[in-house]
Amino acid sequence: MSLSDALLLPVVDEDGAPFWEYAARGELRVQACASPACGKLRFPPRPCCPHCGSFASEWRPMSGRGRLWSYVVPHPPLLPAYTEQAPYNAVVVELADAPQIRLAGNVVASRDAPLNSVDPARLRIGAPVRAAFCPAGPDGGVTLVRWLLER
Incomplete structure (x- = not known):
């Protein structure tokens, strides 16, 4: 596994x-x-x-664009399966074209990058992000919405 x-x-x-x-x-x-x-x-x-x-x-x-509304870097990771990927982020993104809609996820360096691929020091409330779609799970049966920092 x-x-x-x-x-x-x-x-x-x-x-x-x-x-x-x-x-x-x-x-x-x-x-x-x-x-x-x-x-x-x-x-x-x-x-x-x-x-x-x-x-x-x-x-x-939706356009897939948004901004970081909130984030946290759990210390220590809350679940054992996430220990190898610490420090990682958990974020809430406010959609640019629907500010009343907020989605949870992770900011990563590329759609299939590990959860710890972005240095937590780069995260800022209000930072622009865009959606990236990553197949996940044993058979790739669920596609996760992850977030990439806009430059």
């Missing part, structure tokens, strides 16, 4: 499955209410719009 096989991967549920399907195609999309009177974005995905109560939804493409 490789190190990436031991890391925690998301559980794909019915509501969030389209997010992961789009990520596997290299697209960042966010669920939105499909009611013409509402149309608001929502994340995490859910069956009912929290704004108007509609069950109609669609998945809107």
Whole structure:
């Protein structure tokens, strides 16, 4: 078993499955209410719009650009499988085209780089980032959204 096989991967549920399907195609999309009177974005995905109560939804493409809203470097790593990759970061990214939407992930040097590939001293709140898509897991069955620092 490789190190990436031991890391925690998301559980794909019915509501969030389209997010992961789009990520596997290299697209960042966010669920939105499909009611013409509402149309608001929502994340995490859910069956009912929290704004108007509609069950109609669609998945809107995002640019994949954002900014670091928050980050942490866990000391020590919280789980044994992550020890080899310390120090690594865990970040929250605010999407540029949907500031009310924030996604968790990691800033890495390239899409398939290890979690510790970016020196934590380079991270700053507000730093511009862009999405990168990395197949993960034993069979590459889940594509993670990771983040690259913009220069």
